[in-house]
Amino acid sequence: MNLLEQIGIGLPIIQAPMAGTSTPAMAAAVTDAGGLGSIAFGAVDAKGAEEMVRDLKARTDGPFNVNLFVHAAPSHDPGREQAWIEALTPLFHEYGAQPPTQLRAIYRSFVEPDDAMMAVLLEARPRVVSFHFGLPPAEKIAALKQAGFLLFSTATSLAEAGAARKAGIDALVGQGWEAGGHRGIFDPAGPDERLDTLSLTRLLAKEAGLPVIAAGGIMDGAGIAAALDAGAVAAQLGTAFVGCPESNADEGYRMALASDAAHHTVMVDAISGRPARCLGNRFTAWAEDNAALPRPGYPMVYDAGKALNAAAKAVGEYGFGAQWAGQGAPRSRPMPAAELVTLLARELEAARY
Structure with a gap:
């Protein structure tokens, strides 16, 4: 069973969980259109997270992704x-x-003890839990895997991908230098290879040993096709959805x-x-x-x-x-999220076949 089948989606399209713009309404629209909708918990506490899940589940019964910030303790x-x-x-x-x-x-990091947030996750039952900025402690990864969730982690380099694989992560979000929003690099004070999305995708697909989701600068179906041709199993789009009416921009x-x-x-x-x-x-x-x-x-x-x-x-x-935005920003096409997913799917089919 491939990753998309494990998630339960028909399209290789994932809406990025951009804190500040992604909403339950957007996530539900993307999921119901055949992609994977996402919500961001990084900027909220457990109560806020619980409210977001309640809103999302009132709109869809499909799979969704919950994203957490895993930065070093301040x-x-x-x-x-x-x-x-x-x-x-x-x-x-x-x-x-x-x-x-x-x-x-x-903002509280998921590296810190947070029983309330873990309880929200276990109750929410997202299909995917994803991490940005780093990896949580082994015991949290074990608990989430025990609950049956698929775990994704951002990776900006092969070294970060190796750490994610060793920790038990199921798939990588290969974030290229073009990507909008926060750079997911684990150590922002360390060296940054600044790999572009397609170069990083090819590298990870060849050497990381995990499924790769390409992220950064992808705005249309042709971009998704290029990511798949580079070895990705799906593409994650963030800036493309900022102009949607469901966005919180x-x-x-x-x-x-x-x-x-x-x-x-x-x-x-x-x-x-x-x-x-x-x-x-x-x-x-x-x-x-x-x-x-x-x-x-x-x-x-x-x-x-x-x-x-x-x-x-x-x-x-x-x-x-x-005002987070990637280098593909000039190609933004404001329209309802479901319509955008449908358009992306048509463009992808045209580009590949």
């Missing part, structure tokens, strides 16, 4: 954090707001995606504290001007960034949002 550096707040203070004042007095670790995000900014995505770490690809905006320009300023750890930087974005949005400025 380490506070008060001096660096205070310097960061001070550097951002003029921007807060520009929008009539005060910066936070200290930075918080606003705000007005400014949608306008930026439809503008010239789509042609100028950048990889920055000033929004959250980890490298992430997004549309060029006022925040990314500020980040470039302050490239030498040491970043506090993830997700403390995100705490400041979210507060600044909220202050700016309150007076109609959308240029400080986390």
Whole structure:
């Protein structure tokens, strides 16, 4: 039985669980159209996760993927954090707001003990549980496998793929350098090979010993076909779904995606504290001007960034949002998620046959 049959889907199309834009409505629409819909738990606590699952299951009884952040436990550096707040203070004042007095670790990592989140997962019964930024402890992997879930992990290199296979992961999401959103590299302070999606897919398909799902820059059926020809069993698309009406993207995000900014995505770490690809905006320009300023750890930087974005949005400025997008952004086609999946399937068939 191949991976798609194990999941229970008919199309090699997976909607990426982009925290901030993916929603239960989107996931349900993708699943019911024949792909695999996904929801993101990385930015919510157990209560929020439970509410998302309840919403999703009210919309579909099909398979779905739940994604978790598995970053290293945050380490506070008060001096660096205070310097960061001070550097951002003029921007807060520009929008009539005060910066936070200290930075918080606003997202909890799945490496930390979290019985409540594990209970939600076991009750939710997702077909797939996926990990981003790293791998959880062996006991959590064992518990999830014992429950019968398929486990996916992002891999940006062959070394990360080897660690995932050794840990018992069932499939790899090969994230190319083109991909929008957070770079899934396990150690953001270490070297990054920056492999493009197709090169990484070919490498992993040949040497990793696990099924590969290609991710990064894929926006249409021809892109999916290229990924399958490179050895992938499926393709994961994130930016392609940001413009869908079911997406949680705000007005400014949608306008930026439809503008010239789509042609100028950048990889920055000033929004959250980890490298992430997004549309060029006022925040990314500020980040470039302050490239030498040491970043506090993830997700403390995100705490400041979210507060600044909220202050700016309150007076109609959308240029400080986390407008995640991959290098395929200029080819975005806003339409309902189910229609997009159907179109992708038609394009895939045309490209392959």
